Amino acid sequence: MTRQRxxxxxxxxxxxxxxxxxxxxxxxxERRFREAAPGATPxxxxxxxxxxxxxxxxxxxxxxxxxxENSYALQEGQRLFNWYNCSGCHANGGGGMGPPLIDDxxxxxxxxxxxxxxxxxxxxxxxxxxGGKIPSYQIWQIAAYVRYxxxxxxxxANPSRSDHMMYQPGxxxxxxxVPTEPKQSFRPPAGEMP
Amino acid sequence: MRRGPTLRRRIAAGAAALAVLALLAAxxxxxxxxxxEAAGPQxxxxxxxxxxxxxxxxxxxxxxxxxxxxxxxxxxxxxxxxGAQPLEDDRGMTRGVVAGVAATLAxxxxxxxYDLAVGSALSGPPTRAPLTIEVTGHQWWxxxxxxxxxxxxxxxxxxxxHVPVGQxxxxxxxxxxxxxxxxxxxxxxxxxxxxxxxxxxxxQADTPGVYRGQCAEFCGHQHAKMGLxxxxxxxxxxxxxxxxxxxxxxxxGDSVTRRGQEVFLTGSCALCHAIEGTRAQSRAGPSxxxxxxxxxxxxxxxxxTRGNLAGWIVDPQRIKPGTHMPPNAxxxxxxxxxLTYLESLK
Numbered sequence: 001m002t003r004q005r006x007x008x009x010x011x012x013x014x015x016x017x018x019x020x021x022x023x024x025x026x027x028x029x030e031r032r033f034r035e036a037a038p039g040a041t042p043x044x045x046x047x048x049x050x051x052x053x054x055x056x057x058x059x060x061x062x063x064x065x066x067x068x069e070n071s072y073a074l075q076e077g078q079r080l081f082n083w084y085n086c087s088g089c090h091a092n093g094g095g096g097m098g099p100p101l102i103d104d105x106x107x108x109x110x111x112x113x114x115x116x117x118x119x120x121x122x123x124x125x126x127x128x129x130x131g132g133k134i135p136s137y138q139i140w141q142i143a144a145y146v147r148y149x150x151x152x153x154x155x156x157a158n159p160s161r162s163d164h165m166m167y168q169p170g171x172x173x174x175x176x177x178v179p180t181e182p183k184q185s186f187r188p189p190a191g192e193m194p
Numbered sequence: 195m196r197r198g199p200t201l202r203r204r205i206a207a208g209a210a211a212l213a214v215l216a217l218l219a220a221x222x223x224x225x226x227x228x229x230x231e232a233a234g235p236q237x238x239x240x241x242x243x244x245x246x247x248x249x250x251x252x253x254x255x256x257x258x259x260x261x262x263x264x265x266x267x268x269x270x271x272x273x274x275x276x277g278a279q280p281l282e283d284d285r286g287m288t289r290g291v292v293a294g295v296a297a298t299l300a301x302x303x304x305x306x307x308y309d310l311a312v313g314s315a316l317s318g319p320p321t322r323a324p325l326t327i328e329v330t331g332h333q334w335w336x337x338x339x340x341x342x343x344x345x346x347x348x349x350x351x352x353x354x355x356h357v358p359v360g361q362x363x364x365x366x367x368x369x370x371x372x373x374x375x376x377x378x379x380x381x382x383x384x385x386x387x388x389x390x391x392x393x394x395x396x397x398q399a400d401t402p403g404v405y406r407g408q409c410a411e412f413c414g415h416q417h418a419k420m421g422l423x424x425x426x427x428x429x430x431x432x433x434x435x436x437x438x439x440x441x442x443x444x445x446x447g448d449s450v451t452r453r454g455q456e457v458f459l460t461g462s463c464a465l466c467h468a469i470e471g472t473r474a475q476s477r478a479g480p481s482x483x484x485x486x487x488x489x490x491x492x493x494x495x496x497x498x499t500r501g502n503l504a505g506w507i508v509d510p511q512r513i514k515p516g517t518h519m520p521p522n523a524x525x526x527x528x529x530x531x532x533l534t535y536l537e538s539l540k
Binding site for chain 2: 031084
């Protein structure tokens with residue numbers, strides 16, 4: 001038997017190897033249920049001005065900013081976005097009383113840290129300060145979802161289509177445009193308006 | 195030589211039968227969550243259907259095995275009497291098969307119509323004017339709203355349904371997120387809670403008691419820890435409970451309780467939970483008006499004690515991983531005050 005099919009062993013080994021590789025790919029994401037209990041929300045990790053006296057300080061990064069690639073975290077962010085009534089002003093990303101989040105205009109920056117700080121500190125003209133009210137990890141999850149609304153997260157991690165009315169680029173059910181480099185808003189920051 | 199093994203085999207068979215009987219006897223453990231201990235007319239219909247099918251199946255099994263044994267015994271006897279004999283004429287065989295098929299069909303037809311009758315009785319409208327309760331499924335808890343004709347009479351609680359004995363109760367079922375299913379075996383069958391669609395089920399409790407229910411449709415990580423209690427009480431007691439539940443939560447009386455309320459309202463609790471009579475009115479999490487008198491925490495996960503409540507507030511993800519309640523790192527004095535406040539909400 002073996003003589004007639006000398007490559008059977010090799011084929012079998014290759015198949016087993018391929019199967020093992022396939023199985024390894026099943027790990028799409030990790031669900032972290034037990035985040036560290038939120039202490040004092042870290043603040044001051046983001047600077048709104050590039051000018052600093054003396055040498056530049058290294059930028060503090062939160063461990064949880066890997067949420068951008070984590071489908072579960074994006075999904076949780078989506079739930080919390082409605083749960084904490086972000087949609088009350090931002091209306092599923094389209095904007096209403098608050099600015100839209102699905103465009104590429106960012107008044108206070110599009111980096112996860114920027115969005116985190118915006119949520120924690122609040123911003124002039126209506127954005128409430130959520131620091132101390134929502135656990136830190138949930139704010140990072142919401143920040144990741146806000147980045148998803150702006151089309152800044154990798155497509156592989158994006159949550160499935162929600163049932164809310166939404167248009168590009170929020171919904172993965174629709175063709176997504178090629179992501180462009182987020183540009184700084186031409187509008188002056190809301191706080192500086194006369 | 196032949197005797198030994200046969201005897202041993204018989205003893206083994208006897209022991210196995212006894213073990214099965216012992217196992218069956220053990221099935222009567224939890225009487226507060228059992229479809230075989232009906233506490234009302236709806237569950238009674240289901241239970242009768244179950245016993246009917248059980249005894250029919252038992253009879254069919256006994257008859258089939260008896261027929262098999264008889265055939266084997268007859269073949270043996272024939273062999274002993276005169277060796278291999280030519281087969282009888284086919285008529286007897288045909289008659290036997292026809293009778294068997296007819297009996298099977300008859301049993302199935304009886305089952306079909308009995309089942310239809312029970313189904314139609316279960317889904318029919320309540321016999322008398324029911325008490326209407328809205329039950330909304332959430333991942334992973336139950337929101338319970340007592341619908342009343344006047345807005346003042348409406349009140350919301352969670353994970354516990356109080357009902358009066360002897361009155362039909364109509365549940366209007368909805369879901370906030372995914373499909374859930376309500377099942378209180380002692381009182382009724384199952385019914386799905388479907389997002390965007392209201393379904394109804396009714397039951398009636400005839401015996402006072404506490405009956406446990408469970409989500410019966412897989413709904414995510416903590417599906418297993420999505421339980422509820424139905425508390426059937428005499429009508430007077432229920433009326434008193436409902437009247438009490440319609441009142442806003444009592445104002446804190448002493449300084450510790452007042453501090454607890456402050457912790458609740460200024461911290462993250464108030465972002466998801468509601469307490470009537472305060473500014474906390476969020477509907478994202480279970481209403482905590484009356485939390486002090488509830489029997490369980492986390493939708494039937496833990497008995498409601500001060501220690502369990504503290505553990506639940508500080509680190510719910512250890513108790514119920516995936517639950518939407520986040521951990522809360524409170525200062526010890528604040529936690530203590532919060533516990534005192536929550537316990538005061540009877």
